[in-house]
Amino acid sequence: MQCVDDAELVTKLLGGDEACFTELVRRYHPTLVRVARYYVGSQSSAEDVAQDTWIAVVRGVERFEGRSSFKTWLFRICVNRARTLAVKEHRSIPADPSPSSPTVSSLRFDQGGVWSDPPVPFSEGVDSRLDNQALLDAVRNAIATLGEPQQAVVTLRDVEGLSTEEVAGLLGLSVANVRVILHRGRAKVRGIVEDTMRETRL
Amino acid sequence: MKLFAPPLVCRDAVELMSNYLEGSLPRRDRRRLDKHLAACDACSAYLEQMRTTIAVSGHVGPEDLPDDVVEGLVDLYRQFREDE
Numbered sequence: 188m189q190c191v192d193d194a195e196l197v198t199k200l201l202g203g204d205e206a207c208f209t210e211l212v213r214r215y216h217p218t219l220v221r222v223a224r225y226y227v228g229s230q231s232s233a234e235d236v237a238q239d240t241w242i243a244v245v246r247g248v249e250r251f252e253g254r255s256s257f258k259t260w261l262f263r264i265c266v267n268r269a270r271t272l273a274v275k276e277h278r279s280i281p282a283d284p285s286p287s288s289p290t291v292s293s294l295r296f297d298q299g300g301v302w303s304d305p306p307v308p309f310s311e312g313v314d315s316r317l318d319n320q321a322l323l324d325a326v327r328n329a330i331a332t333l334g335e336p337q338q339a340v341v342t343l344r345d346v347e348g349l350s351t352e353e354v355a356g357l358l359g360l361s362v363a364n365v366r367v368i369l370h371r372g373r374a375k376v377r378g379i380v381e382d383t384m385r386e387t388r389l
Numbered sequence: 390m391k392l393f394a395p396p397l398v399c400r401d402a403v404e405l406m407s408n409y410l411e412g413s414l415p416r417r418d419r420r421r422l423d424k425h426l427a428a429c430d431a432c433s434a435y436l437e438q439m440r441t442t443i444a445v446s447g448h449v450g451p452e453d454l455p456d457d458v459v460e461g462l463v464d465l466y467r468q469f470r471e472d473e
Contacts, residue, residue, distance in 0.1 A: 203470050205463065212462050217452040241462055245469050291403050300398030305431035306438055326442060327449040345446035351411065370407035377435075377442045 197251045200244065212241065215258070218342055219265045225339035225358060226269035228278045236272055240265040259353060262343070266357050280359070281335040290374030309384045321387055322380070329379035336360075337372030344369055397425040402432045406439045 199207040216237055223236035243264050251260050273280070295304040310319055330341055336358065343354045344365070355365045397405075402425050408414045409422055426433050 205466065208466050209459060209463055212459055213454055214451055216454055216458070216462070238462065238465070242465060242469065245466055289400070289404070291400070293400070296398075296400045300400035302399045302431040306435045308434060309438060309441060322441075322445055323449055326445045327452070330446065330449070331452075341446065345443050346449060348447055351413075366408055366411060366413060369411075370404070373407050373439060373442060374403070376446070377438050380442060381438065 194251075194253050196257055197247075201247050208245070215261060216241075218347060219261070221342050222262055222265050222339055222357070223269040225335050226266070226273040226278070226280065228273075228276050232272060232276070233269070236265060236269045239268050243268070258347065259349065259357075262347075262349075262357055290371055291378070307381060307385055309380060322384065325380045325383040325387075326376060329376040329383070332379065333372055333375060336368050337375065340365055340368045341372040341376065345373070397421050399425075399429060399432050402426075402429070403435055406436050409436070410439060410443065 196207065196211070200211070219237035219240050220230075220233045223233035223240075224230065227233050227236060240261065244261065251257065255263070295302060297303040309322060330338065330346065333341060339358060340354060340360075343349045343357065344351060349357075351362055351365050351369070354360075354369075355362045358365070360368070402422060405414060405418055405422050409419065414422065426436060
């Protein structure tokens, strides 16, 4: 992101800096759709919510006062709109489908609970893992396959780097609940990535 | 409260990893997990994968947006600027 300072960013946006707007759209629109998807019933409703969010932002209807980061402010606007639409749609928020089932298949442990099929390291070059394109792709694709509420929680916490408390506030969940969902989402992503990396090495 | 917590088995250890990395495990569980990790290569490998998964998640960047979606939103922005 070229315009780094949040306040400057908003000034540019309200002043009509189209390049800045385009950059922000590319950077945040996919996450806005995901956050909205947590609340509303369909992909197209989620896209409408994300679009309304941008309109609200450029109108400056909900003024940015620099009390939070630009990112958190943007997500908050999106959540407010998504909630309003969810109420109209009479939609209830998805609950974690199986909060207490094991996150790693029981087939991978022996009867005593010890690994019988232990985890396979993702790649040999541990040092280069953050620029390992295969690993980046595997993680991105794995997150995209998560259902709700895991996808919204993992995206906000691990992809966008919000704190657990911020995620809880945005999604109307308790911190404890966010941790459980996060645990399950991360475990699922790890499992998918492990499978993907194993296949690509064959 | 029991003074001696039973040792962890791998199957239960994996369920504690995310909160371990969040720093939100109760001290007793953290100790049990530390002890288990010190003796278990497979669970240490699992933890390392969890760490990598989380670190890589923070670097995946936004998905590619189709150009027509971007153009549609930029058009809205222009319209709004003109109406001002």
